Amino acid sequence: MTAIRPAGKPRARAHWLLLPAAAVLLVVFFYPLATILWRSIAEPEFGPGNYLAVLGDAVALRVVLRTLGTALIITAVTLLIAYPYAYAMTLVGRRARGLLTLLVLMPFWTSLMARNFAWYVLEQRGGVIERAFAAIGIHGVTLLGSVAGVTVAMVQVMLPFMVLPLQNAMLGIDRGLLHAAGSLGAPRPTAFLRIYLPLSMPGVLSGVSVVFIMSLGFYITPALLGTPQQALVAQVIGTRVNDLLDFPGAGALGAVLLVITLVVLALLGRVAGPVGASMTGGGDRG
Amino acid sequence: MGERTLGWGLRLWVTLVGLLLVAPTLIVIPMSFGAGSTFRFPPEHWSLHWYAEFFTSKQWLASLANSLQVGLLAAALATVLGTAAAFGIDRARFRARGVLRQLLMAPMILPGIVVAVAIYGVFLRWQLNGTMLGFVLAHTVLGVPFVITSVQTSLAHYDPTMEKAAACLGAGRFSTLRRIVLPLIAPGCVSGFVFAFATSFDEVVIALFLQTPDIKTLPVKMYESIVLEIDPTIAAASSLIVVLTTVLLLVPQFLRRRSHHD
Numbered sequence: 001m002t003a004i005r006p007a008g009k010p011r012a013r014a015h016w017l018l019l020p021a022a023a024v025l026l027v028v029f030f031y032p033l034a035t036i037l038w039r040s041i042a043e044p045e046f047g048p049g050n051y052l053a054v055l056g057d058a059v060a061l062r063v064v065l066r067t068l069g070t071a072l073i074i075t076a077v078t079l080l081i082a083y084p085y086a087y088a089m090t091l092v093g094r095r096a097r098g099l100l101t102l103l104v105l106m107p108f109w110t111s112l113m114a115r116n117f118a119w120y121v122l123e124q125r126g127g128v129i130e131r132a133f134a135a136i137g138i139h140g141v142t143l144l145g146s147v148a149g150v151t152v153a154m155v156q157v158m159l160p161f162m163v164l165p166l167q168n169a170m171l172g173i174d175r176g177l178l179h180a181a182g183s184l185g186a187p188r189p190t191a192f193l194r195i196y197l198p199l200s201m202p203g204v205l206s207g208v209s210v211v212f213i214m215s216l217g218f219y220i221t222p223a224l225l226g227t228p229q230q231a232l233v234a235q236v237i238g239t240r241v242n243d244l245l246d247f248p249g250a251g252a253l254g255a256v257l258l259v260i261t262l263v264v265l266a267l268l269g270r271v272a273g274p275v276g277a278s279m280t281g282g283g284d285r286g
Numbered sequence: 287m288g289e290r291t292l293g294w295g296l297r298l299w300v301t302l303v304g305l306l307l308v309a310p311t312l313i314v315i316p317m318s319f320g321a322g323s324t325f326r327f328p329p330e331h332w333s334l335h336w337y338a339e340f341f342t343s344k345q346w347l348a349s350l351a352n353s354l355q356v357g358l359l360a361a362a363l364a365t366v367l368g369t370a371a372a373f374g375i376d377r378a379r380f381r382a383r384g385v386l387r388q389l390l391m392a393p394m395i396l397p398g399i400v401v402a403v404a405i406y407g408v409f410l411r412w413q414l415n416g417t418m419l420g421f422v423l424a425h426t427v428l429g430v431p432f433v434i435t436s437v438q439t440s441l442a443h444y445d446p447t448m449e450k451a452a453a454c455l456g457a458g459r460f461s462t463l464r465r466i467v468l469p470l471i472a473p474g475c476v477s478g479f480v481f482a483f484a485t486s487f488d489e490v491v492i493a494l495f496l497q498t499p500d501i502k503t504l505p506v507k508m509y510e511s512i513v514l515e516i517d518p519t520i521a522a523a524s525s526l527i528v529v530l531t532t533v534l535l536l537v538p539q540f541l542r543r544r545s546h547h548d
Binding site: 014015016017018019020021022024025028029030031032033035036039081082084085087088091092100103104106107108109110111112113114115116117118119120121122124126127128155156159213216217218219220223224234237238241242247250251254257258261265 | 292296297299300303304306307308309310311313314317325326327363366367368370371373374375376377378380383386389390392393395396397398399400401402403404405406407408409423424426427430434487488490491495505508509512513520521523524525527528531532535
């Protein structure tokens with residue numbers, strides 16, 4: 001009887017455990033992706049026709065640029081809102097931090113459709129937001145059916161993805177450094193800009209890339225709160241497939257999104273290490 | 287490090303952001319107790335009408351049943367596949383291991399609409415759209431990354447010499463697996479299952495493409511109640527989901543806390 005197995009044996013076998021998951025993903029995920037990408041170059045005739053159509057079509061090009069612009073604005077606004085919040089989280093005591101963490105996780109807890117429904121109610125004509133603006137003398141602010149309306153709702157749901165990496169990076173910063181800078185005569189803004197901000201950069205980078213990537217692919221939020229006149233790429237992909245069954249055209253636009261996503265991921269991998277770690281807090285496909 | 291008090295500016299900021307974070311929940315729950323047949327907020331009169339509507343409407347109940355069925359099946363499948371894969375990643379020593387892990391995590395990272403349209407394209411050919419199997423397979427793929435992550439977290443605290451010790455004491459492979467390995471990683475599997483279920487239960491992009499008039503999931507029905515008709519039953523459905531998700535997400539927290547106390 002061999003009580004102790006040779007160390008190498010179970011390890012050599014262990015990779016078979018990956019096989020079932022890999023097989024299912026291959027069939028239900030990678031094969032479909034490959035198919036739609038293939039169709040984007042093979043149909044209706046082989047060649048870059050669908051891609052040239054995107055580049056040559058002023059409307060499609062504007063949609064791509066609008067999507068990039070919206071994702072950038074969402075990312076910037078989320079960062080500006082999240083940074084002080086994450087900073088405050090590192091200053092308060094354990095109990096308050098627990099409460100702030102609970103609050104920041106709220107968007108995860110509220111289901112996607114419930115959340116979008118709530119924003120629809122808030123942003124609609126005659127809704128709470130319009131009335132609130134009217135009360136301070138600004139009339140006619142209807143966010144529903146505008147890129148601004150989409151942005152507000154998306155910033156809310158993106159906040160956890162920004163706050164959590166920021167807070168992680170900030171917790172690792174030794175506040176003694178700020179005191180040292182102060183006692184060496186640096187004014188507080190200077191100490192912040194030259195010491196705190198650079199040290200928090202890893203958190204900023206990973207938050208910014210995650211939020212940017214996720215904002216590119218949102219479908220439900222723009223479909224419900226936006227308008228076809230100011231469509232984003234995801235909406236156009238959806239419409240092409242739903243109304244026209246134009247898989248090759250949708251595939252070409254999808255490829256554009258995928259390429260941008262992969263480029264951002266690769267850039268981030270260069271500067272901040274694998275993204276997987278910061279993406280695993282929870283996915284949100286809205 | 288001592289506690290610091292926040293300046294008033296930071297305090298105000300945190301309060302405003304907190305308000306933004308809870309705003310949707312604060313809207314949905316009062317909306318569900320409204321009596322009107324519009325999306326007016328706050329409702330002028332209160333009632334349980336929309337809950338009654340939800341629990342007596344065949345369509346809403348059917349969509350809830352579909353969502354529960356898809357969610358449970360997809361989560362179960364994802365838990366089995368993901369747990370095995372997490373072990374494989376943890377134990378196997380080969381070069382492509384890191385790449386393979388990234389590939390298994392891909393469904394979490396790639397844009398949802400592209401994935402949805404791609405899956406819809408092949409499912410049309412395989413005649414899987416509008417079938418239970420189609421929904422379950424698509425949602426399984428989304429759930430696997432969550433299971434892998436949470437099982438890997440339990441495996442990180444796991445000492446492989448335990449298995450050797452069990453073997454030394456005469457335990458066979460199977461009884462080692464059943465009596466040593468599985469209990470140790472059980473919390474990871476449970477939270478993976480819960481996350482996979484929650485993901486499926488909430489998923490709407492793929493479901494919108496795979497749905498047919500005969501088979502819809504709850505989020506699809508909710509989507510239609512905004513886009514196709516103004517049906518405030520969605521407020522009742524939303525509130526029920528908020529409560530359900532909160533309970534579900536507290537389960538892994540509770541399990542983790544308990545395993546720390548042990």
